[in-house]
Amino acid sequence: MGGSHSAYSVHRVPLDSRAVHIYTDGSCFRNPGGSSGCAAIVQYPEHLSREDEQIVDFGCSESSNNRMELLACICALRWIRLNSPWPDVSRVQIITDSRYVKDNIIRAQSWRKNDWRNLYGEPVENSDLWRSFLSAFKNASMTVHFEWTPGKKTPILREIDKAAKTAAKRGGTDIDRGFKSGTVARSLFPGAATRFVATGQTAVIRPYRHRPIKKSEWKVRFNVFSEESGKYIASCYALVSPELATGLHRQHGYRVRFNNDPNYPQIVELVEEVSIPNRMTP
The missing domain is CATH 3.30.420.10 (Ribonuclease H-like superfamily/Ribonuclease H)
Incomplete structure (x- = not known):
């Protein structure tokens, strides 16, 4: 400078x-x-x-x-x-x-x-x-x-x-005009979401927050559900188009497909809605 x-x-x-x-x-x-x-x-x-x-x-x-x-x-x-x-x-x-x-x-x-x-x-x-x-x-x-x-x-x-x-x-007296609230629910895990390791796989997720980052991209935070163990295993984030974001409702379960870039994970396809528990299981 x-x-x-x-x-x-x-x-x-x-x-x-x-x-x-x-x-x-x-x-x-x-x-x-x-x-x-x-x-x-x-x-x-x-x-x-x-x-x-x-x-x-x-x-x-x-x-x-x-x-x-x-x-x-x-x-x-x-x-x-x-x-x-x-x-x-x-x-x-x-x-x-x-x-x-x-x-x-x-x-x-x-x-x-x-x-x-x-x-x-x-x-x-x-x-x-x-x-x-x-x-x-x-x-x-x-x-x-x-x-x-x-x-x-x-x-x-x-x-x-x-x-x-x-x-x-x-609160309330001032306005943060740059804040985009999106939709918010609680994660089933404490702490910040980590970048999803995208390798072209499908996974079952439970979205709990998404918000626009740019006009063409939204950031979705979600809990990852393991069908093998029947348990939630992580809290992660990925990018998604606005069109796909509108179909990912909070606290619902979805099978989605990811791109093949662990440094820039993106949800590229919503395969189907699936039934999953809405809370952590022992």
């Missing part, structure tokens, strides 16, 4: 006592699609003799945790542009505990060059916010470094966590 900005990175390093520190966090109840919010609190270096202040307080009726974590950083960058510089402050450190931000911030430029697709050609989720992030970073008007910290181990980290949850609980 031009100007005095560093390359994109997220570090876990000691904080600079002469820098302005901005703590960010996001929250979503019933993630994704539930009441959501994000917050940011700025701490000034001691030589400025200024009190901490909350600079972001955003609450909406529906979004996702990842979007709120990222939006908090975007809002912080925009605030920097409007409020900097400060005497004897050479940089700003934005502190996040989001692994989503940590893992993807360095990839954003490559996604943009690849028409918002990842290394394997899959469309990138939340590309609207990543566009905004790149623009806000470029125009922040001074050097900004992102720092990653795990957990809520200090008073300020607990404070920003509370502020984000308060905004999410309030």
Whole structure:
């Protein structure tokens, strides 16, 4: 990037006592699609003799945790542009505990060059916010470094966590216009869905969430059912055309055929609807 900005990175390093520190966090109840919010609190270096202040307080009726974590950083960058510089402050450190931000911030430029697709050609989720992030970073008007910290181990980290949850609980005041809710039910497995290993096979699935990523592609999350064991064995995702997506109803069972690309799994055919249990079996 031009100007005095560093390359994109997220570090876990000691904080600079002469820098302005901005703590960010996001929250979503019933993630994704539930009441959501994000917050940011700025701490000034001691030589400025200024009190901490909350600079972001955003609450909406529906979004996702990842979007709120990222939006908090975007809002912080925009605030920097409007409020900097400060005497004897050479940089700003934005502190996040989001692994989503940590893992993807360095990839954003490559996604943009690849028409918002990842290394394997899959469309990138939340590309609207990543566009905004790149623009806000470029125009922040001074050097900004992102720092990653795990957990809520200090008073300020607990404070920003509370502020984000308060905004999410309030919800409704603001609107996340880029959020596409799709249809949502609960997975039978905890944790995030993993990429389905597509090798041209057919499989029985129970969709629990699908939403548009691009006009021509939807992302479907589903539980995989093993007919051999009579049990659900995984939570996965694949891409699908809008036409096929409309036929994959939540909590129904389907035998589907996949393409032959484990790095870019796609459902290419809905073979038939099948009867499957709607809960985990012992």
